[in-house]
Amino acid sequence: MNASCLGGYHLTFQGYKTFEWYFNELDKAGVDGVTVAEPYLVELLRDYSMETVISCVAHVDSPQRAEFFEALGADAIAVDTNINRDFGMLEAIKKAVHCDIRVLVNEGCLYKCPFRHAHFNLFSHITAARSSSPQAQPPNIFGDYYFDKCISIRVRDPSQIIRSPWIRPEDLKDYEAIGIDGFKISGRANTVSWILNCMVAYHHRELKGNLLEVLDCPSELSYTFYVDNALLDGCISQWKNCKKICDECRYCDELTSKVLKVIKK
Template identity: 55%
Template sequence: MKLYVPHVGHLEGLEGLLENSDDIYAVYMAGNPDYVGTGRTNISAPGLEEISEQTEYAHDKGVKMEIVLNSSCMGGQHLTPQGYNKINWYFEQLNNIGIDSITVAEPYFVEMLARDFDMEVVVSVLSFVDSPQKAEFYEDLGADTIVIDPVVNRDFPKLEAIKESTSCNLKLLVNEGCLYQCPFRYAHFNFFSHANGPGPKLNVLDDYYYHKCLSLRINDPQQLIKSPWIRPEDLKEYRHITDTFKIGGRTHFVNWILNNVQAYSEESYDGNLMDLLDCPKDIRDLFHIPNKELEGAISQWKQCKKVCNKCGYCKRLTEKVVRVYSSTETGDSLEPLNTSGESL
């Protein structure tokens, strides 16, 4: 199994990861947002010297280095002569450093990197590859690896169709805590791409999408179960699709990342599933989902037709297993969402 592990972007953090785990195949981190942004907030924006130092350290440990430049919107800057030259220069510097792979969402970058550079070209989840047809298009552009849109993580016929239609390597993101079929997904990542990419910087008062998404999950906890994460114990169900898995969370602390690495490398976690999910702390601190009590749910999801109003399985599972942290005068306690005991 090949685990791609998030890294915040400074040498101390990288040392904390690689000195405490032998189960990491590759690490990934953001590049400099002055050239190409990313779909996440940049906690660190390492310069070329820092990237070079960290790449050398990772290679000495036998670990590959991947740079994420997966802006979903460049505002057309990359298609101007000035923008193209600037980005092409940056790609060339990364190539000279010895970066193993670059993750991009912009189709033009896929073709550009495949044509002109030696680095592995990885298609980001923010390219939303959720069908064999999209996978074929990206392979024709020059992609070496495709990170499949997590929205189809539980749609095995579609995963198998993507596998059969392309010779690209496939990678699955295992711990994303976003809404299933999120209506804000495209707009939110476009917002991040501009807020965390080349200027001009936005003077934004608030992140509407973040707060709306947060409130939807708090008010309707079944969305936590519907979210397309993959339990560590269920990796075996995906082996015929790929042996390459990506842990999301490059804005988290080293200990949190290492906890995920251990859980997914051992393919077992006896604790709160929320501890593993890349989702807001506000949600992780509110809900408790005992991971072991989800055993067997994958069998239902493998045959699910994704018509929630007719199925109701995730709703019933939520009522059965999800607890809420509650503060009282005697201390914190876990309270059930529903005690009706309705049969699954």
């Protein structure tokens, strides 16, 4: 339900009736909550008892944006992962709204990824083609350009893996200290065993071994690189106060040489 683009279908009469029917069925089934990114759907959900959760796909990255979604009817907001390590911004958002604030802990996307919006839209249109009509066919794309570029950038520059705004299991306490205690695990398309391993690591707040094994990132990276999680102890102190001007800072570049190794076949 958290598509970044619905192609205008939701604003047609047929689309409205489809979502109205679907939300009614979810509500009757006793569903706890619905995660959406489209503002129009946030308002539609006001008529139901289910919790309305704003997806990170909505890119809530400021107090102002959070306030807008809360006014529309949001009960909880999963903030944009790009601000995961911006504690000043997280605290400002937390103070600006009354709804729950949640963070996605293990997404392995590039920091400030230039492909993010386009990639989400691609997924949206591929899946929307099937949901809007049983006879509809998804576009016959020749490949996932964004996925391939995402991998190649990090293979050429592994420091991008360290810059990615993931949150270590051991660092959840730093977020609780500023009032954020809602932690979401990414990777529902992965195997059940992988999801369970992630849940165990974050539940126990401890991971021994390769951090990439719990990050929702292309498996090609976890087969290629080893990031020693133990060597990242204390790094959160630097990231919490980082100005995010990488060309001047170079902290992650230096850190990469210490914690990341290429796995020899």
